[in-house]
Amino acid sequence: MHDIRAIRENPAAFDAALSRRGAEPMSSRILAIDEARRGKILAAETAQAEQNRASKDVGAAKASGNEAEFERLRALVAQKKADIARLNEEAAAEDARLRDLLLTIPNLPRADVPDGGGEDENVELRRWGTPRTFDFPPKEHFEIAGAKPGMDFATAAKLSGSRFVVLQGAVVRLHRALAQFMLDTHVTDHGLTETWTPVLVRDEAMLGTGQLPKFSEDSYRTTNGWWLVPTSEVTLTNTVAGDILDWEVLPIRMAAHTQCFRSEAGSAGKDTSGMLRQHQFEKVEMVSITTPDQSEAEHDRMTGCAEAILQKLGLPYRVMVLCTGDMGFGATKTHDLEVWLPGQNTYREISSVSVCGDFQARRMNARFRPEGGKPEFVHTLNGSGLAVGRCLIAVLENGQQEDGSVDLPEAVWPYLGGKTRISAEGALV
Numbered sequence: 001m002h003d004i005r006a007i008r009e010n011p012a013a014f015d016a017a018l019s020r021r022g023a024e025p026m027s028s029r030i031l032a033i034d035e036a037r038r039g040k041i042l043a044a045e046t047a048q049a050e051q052n053r054a055s056k057d058v059g060a061a062k063a064s065g066n067e068a069e070f071e072r073l074r075a076l077v078a079q080k081k082a083d084i085a086r087l088n089e090e091a092a093a094e095d096a097r098l099r100d101l102l103l104t105i106p107n108l109p110r111a112d113v114p115d116g117g118g119e120d121e122n123v124e125l126r127r128w129g130t131p132r133t134f135d136f137p138p139k140e141h142f143e144i145a146g147a148k149p150g151m152d153f154a155t156a157a158k159l160s161g162s163r164f165v166v167l168q169g170a171v172v173r174l175h176r177a178l179a180q181f182m183l184d185t186h187v188t189d190h191g192l193t194e195t196w197t198p199v200l201v202r203d204e205a206m207l208g209t210g211q212l213p214k215f216s217e218d219s220y221r222t223t224n225g226w227w228l229v230p231t232s233e234v235t236l237t238n239t240v241a242g243d244i245l246d247w248e249v250l251p252i253r254m255a256a257h258t259q260c261f262r263s264e265a266g267s268a269g270k271d272t273s274g275m276l277r278q279h280q281f282e283k284v285e286m287v288s289i290t291t292p293d294q295s296e297a298e299h300d301r302m303t304g305c306a307e308a309i310l311q312k313l314g315l316p317y318r319v320m321v322l323c324t325g326d327m328g329f330g331a332t333k334t335h336d337l338e339v340w341l342p343g344q345n346t347y348r349e350i351s352s353v354s355v356c357g358d359f360q361a362r363r364m365n366a367r368f369r370p371e372g373g374k375p376e377f378v379h380t381l382n383g384s385g386l387a388v389g390r391c392l393i394a395v396l397e398n399g400q401q402e403d404g405s406v407d408l409p410e411a412v413w414p415y416l417g418g419k420t421r422i423s424a425e426g427a428l429v
Contacts, residue, residue: 001102001362004034017108020115020324026105033101037094044087051080103207104214107359109324110333116323122336123323128307129316131340136402140343141393142274145404147171149426151275162272163264163279170428174395174408175282177415179257179388182284182309186385190305192255192286197235199259200226205238208364210330217265228261233382236287241364244375245289250368251298252289255385257282275389276348282388288381291368292358295379299355302383303335306351309386313409315394316340318347332357335383339390343397350390353383396422 007014011027018026054076061070114123142151150171156164167175186192206212206227211219211234220228229235236254245252260283271277286305290298303319310317322334331354338347358377361367367375399407404424413420419428 001099001359002105002108003358003362004030004098004102007031008034014108018105020109020113021106021327022117022325023106026101030098030101033094033098037091037098040087040091040094044084044091047080047083047087051077051084054080100213103212103363106329107327107332107356109327110355113327113333114321114323115325117325118323119326121323122320122326125319125321125335127316127318128311129314129340131316131342132398134342138342138345138397138400140274140341141396143343144396144400144406145424146400146406146422146426147396153275160279163277165275165278170422170426171392171396173416173428174412174422175388175392177412178391178395179282179284180415181312181412182385182388182391183255183257185309185312186255186284186286186305189308190253192253192305195236195239195254195256197232197239197256197258199229199232199235199261201229201234201238202226204241205234208238208241209234209360210363214329218263220261220263229258230262231260231283231382231384232256232258232285233287236285237289237360237380237382238364240289240366240378243366245366245368245378247291247368247370250289250291250378251294254287255284256287257284257388274393276393278389284385284388286353286383286385289366290379290381291370292376292379295355295357295381298379298381299333299335299353302381302385303337303353306337306353306383306385309391310337310339310350312411313391313395314411315391315398315409317350322352328352328354330354330356330359332359337384337386339394341394341397342400348390350394351384351386354381356380356382 007027007030011031015025015027054073058070058073058077061073114121116122141147150167150169152166152168156166183194187194203212211230219230236256260281262279264277264279286302288298288302317337317339320336320338322336327334334352334354336349337351339350341348357379360380361377366378368378369375395409396406401407406422408420408422416428421429423429
């Protein structure tokens, strides 16, 4: 959420930053509501002062025997009391209008974010690894002979409908091994604190990280009002909601492996084959809570943590800086990691690492106390470390052999009891 004081001080800069995201100017609308709200508050304060003066004079009029003045002042006190109640109610209504509007406005891009209208205008930062040259036409993950026995889309459709899968045998063991490998790497090598969180949350948690109110259609809600988390960014970030942290505990760095649930409301007809885009999937999420002066360096550090997973797995990838038109709602800058998928002959997103500044912290009222200073809002960051299902796809496609078997990365061998391959028949060998 945005700082109303910053909008008051420089409305033109606020509108210019919004326009970089393709959003319409909002400052005049925001400031009109803010002016009305402040006017009601001032009027209530003025009425309160008048009531206080009249209340003091009531006693004097009574003591002097001036009955007419006593009655006039008593009526004035009653009127001012009613006026104050009405003005406070109107001010509260304007305050709610202002908050509701601010909650729908995306974060402002940092100055170093490239301008652009969509993914075609994202900027490549670097690449790692060389895509393998195949002696045969590489297949997509769901076409590989060794993977087919472990991916049952028909049964999943019978159980739940489209965009679900039942994983079995060697494939599900590999899927689990990848998640465990990611967690162990982040905890042991990167110093993140492993955390286990609920996947059902209240409205306040979804609002705190920006999923509500604008994107409710992208998530699932239970009949009793809980939301299924689209990512554990929601729960990890909200662990500090309402807190005032001591500066010495920052940065806080967490990682969690959870089920994630997304309706994919805006992706009808997109990536319908295989398990690239599912309603239910698993992800290892990274979240950092920092001071403002730490957040830029933390963004680069978190990007490096996600890159390390891909490097250890030997998967070629590239790092992209998202342009203003392709960033998520809460981000002020985002790095996307795109892994090479030979079956599609292209790079596909496997991680987004975003710095949100104090945007989420204002929504959550999450602050820290600097040494000798007044409380300030923390900065929040989040990133996939990685999406487990997409990592599974990349491992299968990059390791596929002409006979339908799959050579697996050495990094996961210890998690598979020393097995190094999936045979063409679908067994770990």
